[in-house]
Structure formats: structure tokens, C-alpha cells
Amino acid sequence: MGFILEPNNGGDDFVINGWNWRPTISLLERLGVVPNGERSERCLGNGCGGYFSIEEAIRAADVLEEFLASLNASHRILHDGLITDKPIDYQKPISEWTADDTYDHYSAKYEVLIAFARFCRTSGGFLVH
Numbered sequence: 558m559g560f561i562l563e564p565n566n567g568g569d570d571f572v573i574n575g576w577n578w579r580p581t582i583s584l585l586e587r588l589g590v591v592p593n594g595e596r597s598e599r600c601l602g603n604g605c606g607g608y609f610s611i612e613e614a615i616r617a618a619d620v621l622e623e624f625l626a627s628l629n630a631s632h633r634i635l636h637d638g639l640i641t642d643k644p645i646d647y648q649k650p651i652s653e654w655t656a657d658d659t660y661d662h663y664s665a666k667y668e669v670l671i672a673f674a675r676f677c678r679t680s681g682g683f684l685v686h
Contacts (some may be wrong), residue, residue: 560603565611566681573669580636580665581673587638588620600685607685609677618678621670633664 560578562571573581582600585591590613591600600607609617631642645662654662676683 558603561686562676562680563684563686564676564680565683566679568679571673571676573673576662577665577669580634580663581670583636584634584638584665585617588624590617590620603686609682611682614677614680614682618674621674621677625667625670625674628667630667633666634670636660636663
């Protein structure tokens, strides 16, 4: 499943897959950007009214840039906030995945978070589709 983030300023949409988006929202909840509960849940479903105000988008960019400054390009953030540099095994068929494999795939990659922070900074806020 993918998510389309539509900027309020009329710029280009940002497309992100669910594997990266769900841990990103969890991270932003922990960093105090997105309120936990209904607001964050709306951002996790397509067409459920998820959004970031301009203030939340700027705050997301600020906290992500600060957070990412201590990491490097090989890092990714797991859904529970743990940081790993272990590569994802893309060769293992999904039919053979364990619960641990599924958990490991749900991670926000460093380069995706960098691109998302840039989008947040220039978006003017955005809607989640």
C-alpha cells in the first residue's frame, strides 16, 4: 500500500510506501509532532482525513533533520523506534517470512526520511491520501 502526500502549496506530491510511512508516523508521534490517537490513525489510512498543518510540517522537518544528523545513510528506524543498519533481506519470498521478517521490513529508511523532511519544509502542510 502506498500513500500520496498532497502539498497545500500546489507543488509536487510525495509518494511513500506503507513500509516506510507507518514507522515514520510512529517516529513523529514519539518526537511530539503528530498527536497520538485519532490524528495519527487518520494519517495511516488512505482517504481517512489525515493531514499535517503547515506548522506540523515545518516542525516535522525540524525534528527529523535534527534526529537524522546523528545517523548515517545505512540506518533505518524500525516501527518501535530502534535504529538498525542491518540490511533488509529482499531475496526471501514473502511466503517464507516470519513475524520477525515482517517487523524488520516495516522501517523508515534514512534516505526516505531525508526526502520526506525536504518535502515537509516546502509543502505548506499536506493531506494524506
